[in-house]
Amino acid sequence: MALLHRADLVPSKLDLLAGWVSKQPWFEGDRDAELFTVASFRFDDPDGQVGVETLLVRAGNGPVLQVPLTYRNEELPGAEAWFIGTMEHSVLGTRWTYDAMGDPVYRGELARAILTGGTQVELWIEIDGVMTLREPTARVVGSGVETAPELDKVDVEIVRVPGTAAAGPLVLLGTWTEHPEPTVLATATLR
Secondary structure, three states: OEEEOOOOEEOOHHHHHHHHHOOOOOOOOOOOOOEEEEEEEEEOOOOOOOEEEEEEEEEOOOOOEEEEEEEEOOOOOOOHHHEEEEEEEOOOEEEEEEEHHHOHHHHHHHHHHHHHOOEOOOEEEEEOOEEEEEOOOEEEEEOOOOOOOOHHHEEEEEOOOOOOOOOOOOEEEEEEOOEEEEEEEEEEEEO
């Protein structure tokens, strides 16, 4: 379960990503077009310290791009190459934002979801003093059935442009409003 805060972010997630996404080697679309969110989903950090969110975004009329992010309350040592920037969160303070592929918390949770048949977490937000379930904009499910995967023996890769990878035995499948057919978002390989 993810507890969301009603908060202001400066810069916003999309403003932070706007310059970064268009410079990535996997970017497809108009580099000058405005970036917008198509859908998103979250996983939980078992220790409750790291925000783990995946945005499905599009630049103009380009294809959907998958951008997994982690939000931390301090720098992640050794992850400078994955650092995107900082945001000021009106409730949580400064949040260091990373391309989650360089964050061991995300990689572990992605592997766990794929190997155990896991899904995105429920999103809860307090509205007028009442905890309210927020409907997800994307739904994901892993293909595996293991109960206790050895995460240090798993390699995971995401599909930056959903719809460009074939399904295999260990995958994370996703759907969202404009794409109701399951699409491979990530793969896992056991070593």
